[in-house]
Amino acid sequence: MERFRVHGGGPLTGEVTVVGAKNSALKLMAAALLAVGRTTLRRVPDILDVAIMAELLRRLGCTVDHDVAAGVVQIDVPERPDHRADYELVRAMRASISVLGPLTARCGIADVAVPGGDAIGSRGLDMHADGLTRLGATVHVDHGYLVAEAPDGLVGAPVSLDFPSVGATENILMAAVLARGTTVIENAAREPEVADLARMLVAMGAEIEGVGSSSLIITGVDRLSPVDHEVVGDRIAAGTWMFAAAVTRGDVVVRGFDPRHLEFVIDKLVGAGVVVDRRPDGVRVTCPRRPRSFDVMTLPFPGFPTDLQPFALVFDALAEGSAMVTENLFEARFHTASELARLGADVRVDGHHALLRGRERLSAAPVVGSDIRAAAALVIAGLAADGVTTVEGVGHVDRGYPSFDATLRSLGADVRRERVEEVPFAPAT
Numbered sequence: 556m557e558r559f560r561v562h563g564g565g566p567l568t569g570e571v572t573v574v575g576a577k578n579s580a581l582k583l584m585a586a587a588l589l590a591v592g593r594t595t596l597r598r599v600p601d602i603l604d605v606a607i608m609a610e611l612l613r614r615l616g617c618t619v620d621h622d623v624a625a626g627v628v629q630i631d632v633p634e635r636p637d638h639r640a641d642y643e644l645v646r647a648m649r650a651s652i653s654v655l656g657p658l659t660a661r662c663g664i665a666d667v668a669v670p671g672g673d674a675i676g677s678r679g680l681d682m683h684a685d686g687l688t689r690l691g692a693t694v695h696v697d698h699g700y701l702v703a704e705a706p707d708g709l710v711g712a713p714v715s716l717d718f719p720s721v722g723a724t725e726n727i728l729m730a731a732v733l734a735r736g737t738t739v740i741e742n743a744a745r746e747p748e749v750a751d752l753a754r755m756l757v758a759m760g761a762e763i764e765g766v767g768s769s770s771l772i773i774t775g776v777d778r779l780s781p782v783d784h785e786v787v788g789d790r791i792a793a794g795t796w797m798f799a800a801a802v803t804r805g806d807v808v809v810r811g812f813d814p815r816h817l818e819f820v821i822d823k824l825v826g827a828g829v830v831v832d833r834r835p836d837g838v839r840v841t842c843p844r845r846p847r848s849f850d851v852m853t854l855p856f857p858g859f860p861t862d863l864q865p866f867a868l869v870f871d872a873l874a875e876g877s878a879m880v881t882e883n884l885f886e887a888r889f890h891t892a893s894e895l896a897r898l899g900a901d902v903r904v905d906g907h908h909a910l911l912r913g914r915e916r917l918s919a920a921p922v923v924g925s926d927i928r929a930a931a932a933l934v935i936a937g938l939a940a941d942g943v944t945t946v947e948g949v950g951h952v953d954r955g956y957p958s959f960d961a962t963l964r965s966l967g968a969d970v971r972r973e974r975v976e977e978v979p980f981a982p983a984t
């Protein structure tokens with residue numbers, strides 16, 4: 556097992572350029588299944604989840620080439636792909652579920668393993684299943700697999716989502732583009748990654764109105780063509796580096812993303828006394844003195860993103876004043892709070908609220924990151940702690956951030972990976 560060894564230190568300074576968004580690239584790879592032939596994706600991040608999605612597509616009969624240095628993935632899709640996504644891959648990466656919509660549309664059947672709960676919550680699939688059912692598929696769970704069948708093809712229909720789920724919107728959208736007739740998705744997710752997917756589908760020949768809005772009108776077409784598409788810049792990675800700059804009271808230029816995708820976060824940081832200078836392709840973040848804390852309530856886009864909530868906890872743990880952070884999307888996403896308490900943060904969790912009173916400095920300790928964002932946030936907390944913090948969860952970070960520790964080192968941080976022996980004790984229950 557590996558862990559990060561983080562020396563608390565001074566401000567981060569320098570420049571970072573983010574690549575394409577993980578949560579877009581994975582869905583664009585799944586969307587390639589909708590067209591026979593070669594799809595080319597550019598600015599694809601070199602992360603473990605992309606390698607898992609590539610493996611999944613290979614097992615479905617596609618040929619996938621990933622030129623890591625160039626950030627280019629090429630996917631050759633056969634006339635008749637296979638339609639089964641095994642548990643082994645789905646449990647390794649939940650986003651595998653995004654092949655459900657395209658496979659049902661292309662093959663008339665899809666069997667995708669049910670991923671089960673994970674570190675951030677139970678994460679139901681009811682809206683994915685209901686949406687495909689509305690489009691005429693029969694959907695049931697069979698021996699741990701979600702099976703969707705539409706042997707005579709899908710038929711467009713109105714679909715109203717109870718909640719603007721990112722994954723459900725994407726799956727229904729990818730199914731509807733090849734359905735007969737018109738589908739209207741109401742209360743659709745508006746995340747920039749969903750809009751990126753819709754834009755690629757339109758380039759492939761899909762008919763979609765309302766891209767970027769909560770009402771998507773899709774008129775099905777018979778066939779789509781493969782395209783060459785550049786993945787939208789990773790706003791969550793960008794937000795990560797912005798918080799890292801603020802927490803260490805540094806000076807960092809973050810490029811490669813559209814600041815309008817982080818409007819809410821930027822407003823919060825500015826209100827707290829962090830200087831955020833917007834540029835066409837990013838921001839410069841400087842934080843010369845201790846900022847004030849701010850309340851956070853996570854919400855679907857354009858609200859405060861749940862993926863940046865762990866970083867807000869770190870920020871508030873160190874800022875001046877008290878703050879309440881409310882998590883509205885995932886019921887189990889406060890793992891970072893209890894680990895921050897190990898670093899000396901004054902934080903209490905009550906249901907889906909965390910209450911924090913800022914401290915000038917944290918105190919280094921061994922901690923465990925339970926998911927991609929939690930582990931990354933704890934490394935950043937370690938930069939603002941006295942002494943050496945070790946963070947388990949390197950594998951999680953590698954799933955979502957290309958060269959995470961190398962990027963931190965380029966900004967002046969002292970962060971290394973080290974191998975550790977497995978401890979022969981069971982964790983406390």
Ligand code: EPU
Pocket residue numbers: 577578579581650676677678679680681682683684718719720721722723744746861862884885886927928955
């Ligand atoms: N939900 C249901 N039923 C459904 C679908 C969703 O109850 O059928 C619930 C979920 O349990 C959750 C809420 O709705 O409580 C929101 O889930 P959503 O479907 O919007 O999220 P997702 O598609 O599973 C994506 C990202 C997450 C990100 C969320 C919210 C990917 C691969 N994942 O997940 O990213 O937090 O949207 O923006 O796109 C990450 O990158 O670390 C990550 C977890």
